[in-house]
Amino acid sequence: MDKPLIEVKNLTAGYGREAILRDISFDVHPQEILLIVGPSGCGKSTLLKHMIGLMQPMSGDVLFWGQSIVKADQEAQRNIMRKFGVAYQGGALFGSMTLAENVSLPLHEYTDLPAELIRSITEIKLHMVGLSGFGDYLPSELSGGMRKRAGLARALALDPKILFFDEPSSGLDPLIAADLDELILNVRKAQGTTMVIVTHDLASTFTIADRVIMLDASIKGILAHGKPEELRDHENDIVRRFFRRESAADHAMLG
Amino acid sequence: MLVVVLPPVLEADNAVAVYRETKKRLARRPKRLTVKTHQVKEWDGTGLGVLVQLRCDCEKAKIEWQIESDGDPKGFARTLRELKELEPHCQGIARPRPSPLVWLGDQSYRLSSEFFRLTAFVGDLTLALWQTLRHPFRARWGNMLYYMDRTGTEALPITSMITFLMGLILGFQAALQMQKLAGDMYVADLVGLSITRELGPLMVAMICTGRAGSAFAAEIGTMRVNDEVDALTTMGIDRTCFLIVPKVIGLTVVMPLLTLYGDLMGVLGGLLATTLTLEIGVQSYISRTLEVLTFWDVGQGMIKSVVFALLIAGVGCLRGLQAERSAEDVGRSTTSAVVSGVFLIVLFDAALTIVFSRFGV
Numbered sequence: 347m348d349k350p351l352i353e354v355k356n357l358t359a360g361y362g363r364e365a366i367l368r369d370i371s372f373d374v375h376p377q378e379i380l381l382i383v384g385p386s387g388c389g390k391s392t393l394l395k396h397m398i399g400l401m402q403p404m405s406g407d408v409l410f411w412g413q414s415i416v417k418a419d420q421e422a423q424r425n426i427m428r429k430f431g432v433a434y435q436g437g438a439l440f441g442s443m444t445l446a447e448n449v450s451l452p453l454h455e456y457t458d459l460p461a462e463l464i465r466s467i468t469e470i471k472l473h474m475v476g477l478s479g480f481g482d483y484l485p486s487e488l489s490g491g492m493r494k495r496a497g498l499a500r501a502l503a504l505d506p507k508i509l510f511f512d513e514p515s516s517g518l519d520p521l522i523a524a525d526l527d528e529l530i531l532n533v534r535k536a537q538g539t540t541m542v543i544v545t546h547d548l549a550s551t552f553t554i555a556d557r558v559i560m561l562d563a564s565i566k567g568i569l570a571h572g573k574p575e576e577l578r579d580h581e582n583d584i585v586r587r588f589f590r591r592e593s594a595a596d597h598a599m600l601g
Numbered sequence: 602m603l604v605v606v607l608p609p610v611l612e613a614d615n616a617v618a619v620y621r622e623t624k625k626r627l628a629r630r631p632k633r634l635t636v637k638t639h640q641v642k643e644w645d646g647t648g649l650g651v652l653v654q655l656r657c658d659c660e661k662a663k664i665e666w667q668i669e670s671d672g673d674p675k676g677f678a679r680t681l682r683e684l685k686e687l688e689p690h691c692q693g694i695a696r697p698r699p700s701p702l703v704w705l706g707d708q709s710y711r712l713s714s715e716f717f718r719l720t721a722f723v724g725d726l727t728l729a730l731w732q733t734l735r736h737p738f739r740a741r742w743g744n745m746l747y748y749m750d751r752t753g754t755e756a757l758p759i760t761s762m763i764t765f766l767m768g769l770i771l772g773f774q775a776a777l778q779m780q781k782l783a784g785d786m787y788v789a790d791l792v793g794l795s796i797t798r799e800l801g802p803l804m805v806a807m808i809c810t811g812r813a814g815s816a817f818a819a820e821i822g823t824m825r826v827n828d829e830v831d832a833l834t835t836m837g838i839d840r841t842c843f844l845i846v847p848k849v850i851g852l853t854v855v856m857p858l859l860t861l862y863g864d865l866m867g868v869l870g871g872l873l874a875t876t877l878t879l880e881i882g883v884q885s886y887i888s889r890t891l892e893v894l895t896f897w898d899v900g901q902g903m904i905k906s907v908v909f910a911l912l913i914a915g916v917g918c919l920r921g922l923q924a925e926r927s928a929e930d931v932g933r934s935t936t937s938a939v940v941s942g943v944f945l946i947v948l949f950d951a952a953l954t955i956v957f958s959r960f961g962v
Contacts, residue, residue: 463647467647
């Protein structure tokens, strides 16, 4: 097997003194789409924030290409961060900039491409997420789904090797969510991007995931991990119910 | 005729070099540019961007554009062709600029709708205040006490500091001038009258605009962004009674009291300055001040401060309600609450001073 791109080692994470995740470890391999799922409040977003270096773990380590993002100094940390893109839940677009300015910001900051080329690349990225022609719009003039897609375009601006995506389908209708899944698969196919996606959308789990990690608050860690089809028939009751979308009551009644 | 054979890997590292080189050669105006893609195996956004841009450049320079994709292993040419619809951006279409007439229309519409909204707001507020007076038990007194605490008690230190220093400065300046005229004793008159009639209420109003007016705008603005105001409306709760009346009444009760306190601190500041610079005793300064000041001098300041309080709270809440959707709007409405607050205070101060001096004393 390939050498892992990201290694999470014995990570313990939480807020204040209370740990939400305890001693979890897993790897992310090149070109795979790894989904992090779990019920609300299980620490999915916390895990993501630790992986992208926004939060300091209580203990443990996160390595990118064998290099720790936790122990790196600010300069090294920024260098690692430049190699991945993050698409945030609400898009996290800068409200005072147009879409085109949002998307081209990393290009302006990190490359010395000629201006007209940056404009072309920006257009291509916006086209990719189905927003061509919206370059001059301000984020506040767009719908939530469009903002989310624009956020993805910005995350992809520098053609990152790794993409983190927080809740791609939350707040989207099923049609747009399905489009977004398609888009995610296309990006991977075209550019071989490795993706770590936090979600609780079952439909997209089965469509896009190579591998799934399921977290649960009860054990403060990884409850199950494997291919989505495997997890549907998992021996653990919670995992099975989660992937089949059954309520506990259903279960009791059916025996 | 110019032929470009693309390299197997067309990514950020080398794509720019291809772009620069090709552009240089395009400057010699060949009749046709042929791009061969048969080697391209890997590419990224920059690679695609280079070709899209070159295609645009060719179109602009009327150079024929041709892609030879024989044996293209990964479908690079196809991907490129799918981007065909991006073409419009080479023409560099800019947003049409509105004609002056449209601008004029927009502005007058904006102005008139602003005026309507202001009128509606004042009407709402008056009605809501009237309702509160008629049914005092339904009002949210606890909430009012909270705002009194926030805008009154918490403002005491800064009010003391500013009004005291104001009196001190005034005292020093007056002492210097009055000494020349041998009218030392009049310093007490000057400080006492200008503090109670003018500077006390004005300074307190400025402090309250900065502290309370902006806070009201930010609070209500944030509630609007979070749909909280809409939630109130759909619950059938009158937003003016619920959100605005407690703030307005709270500030209107507290500001005259703050002003009274500020007057006192100001006179004390004047006292300190005078006793330090002139040969006037504490006793005689105080008795002179009490002799000069009438009830009406202080009352004038009180009336002003009530008017200022209504203005500050009203404008703060109005600007908050005008915030739309985005967080940026909250910032803008806060700024605007302070700016229009200060403007209105000075305007009404001038008006009231004229009225008082005409019809009052």
